[in-house]
Amino acid sequence: MTGRIHSIESFGTVDGPGIRFVVFLQGCPLRCPFCHNPDTWDPKASVQYEWTPEQLLEEVLRYRNYIRNGGVTCSGGEPLMQAAFVSEFFRLCQSKGIHTALDTSGAIQDYTPLEYTDLVLLDIKPGQKDLSYLDHLETVGKPTWIRHVVLPGKTDLTELGRTVDRYSSVEKIELLPYHTMAVSKYRALNIPYPLEGVPALSEEELMRAKLSIKSNTSKELL
Template sequence: MAQIELTPQGDACETRYARGRIHSVETMGTVDGPGIRFVVFMQGCPLRCLYCHNPDTWDAGAAAGTEVTVEQLVEEFESNRQFYKNGGITVSGGEPLLQPEFLADLFAAMHARSEGRVHTCLDSCGYAFDPAHPERTARVLDACDLVLLDIKHADPAGHRALTGRDPARILAFGDELARRKIPVVIRHVVVPGYTDTPEECEALGRLIAPWQNVVGLEMLPYHTLGVVKYEKLGLTYPLDGVPEMDKARIPELRAAVMRGMRAARQG
């Protein structure tokens, strides 16, 4: 949390923000929220999705990534601010909620810019949310304008097989976003043999139906662009031999999600 240092006279003279550990920055992002965006990729992720194309973001250790300050990122954002007038900042990963203090400080700083309030977007899998301690992420969500929420699989067993983790925390995070009425875009990676059946997609629709704050749905076709990273890191690619998703099937599967959502809301 930001701390205010006071002079002996009691005047606020400086705001010190938490430091964060990031993987990289993309200055002209076009697929991570509305408009052109400044995208910060955080270091560290608790999931091990079989299709992950950024395994170099997994390690949350002190030696991984690059330590930065909020001020550094704000300065870099401002250097290209004219490009973001219809966009804003998105923090992705890795998993941003592993560093909630830094993320909260960054979003708060973006909202408080004297040049104008900056739209903030969180791209998260939600697993780092602790439903027993929602206060740990409260400041983040207080300053969050939009969430891109990754729902990996509609079935708990399928979710564990695909990511190595149980989905309960992710669903609790979705419930918290709905309670707060924060706009959410659901993202679902469509992987052949894992999440590409109409039945799984209809189940996804039923799963997200109670969240009245969902404003969008993105069905992302699985690709193999990350294979080269596994080779460079000396890792075995978990989905070796799985073909890229046929993009022509995406409208059909998106319609299945919407069908499941409508049925659940009407039923």
């Protein structure tokens, strides 16, 4: 079994606790208009690495001292498109005492890697109604951090705050401000930019979103 790996970040600081070795898996079934990684969408696109779980672990172990207080994160793309690979990679990581985090939208109902996942970073999209993956995480008691991209004009997060408050498995919420840094990637890929003309979220709007969610949840805000 090999994984199709778009790219690797060996000193990630924004995808889970501590310093992390982040693996961006190729392929995603969603087309979020604010996506800043459109180059990870096509599962058949050329990739930087095609490795077995063992080869990927070997690479991780080179950085072991740096990620001692962090771990590994599988992101994407959508890592659940390669769930069997992620599962085996996480199993190997845990056998070496390395913390594992899965950064997913939960759009694919595949729970295979959860057995070897210490933490799930679950992206909830603006306006998303289907929370069945979160329901499952709650059922199995998996520690979860919610991530949510805040778009300009969508800073009322009352509903999201109230919703996640009902889930005891949710430990933290992270709000990610929408930015326009991916525009050039879309141009290079010849894909029309879906949010053309929408400005990046301002500091003030981010603050408003934080206040809105804070007053509707008891969860820690990252």
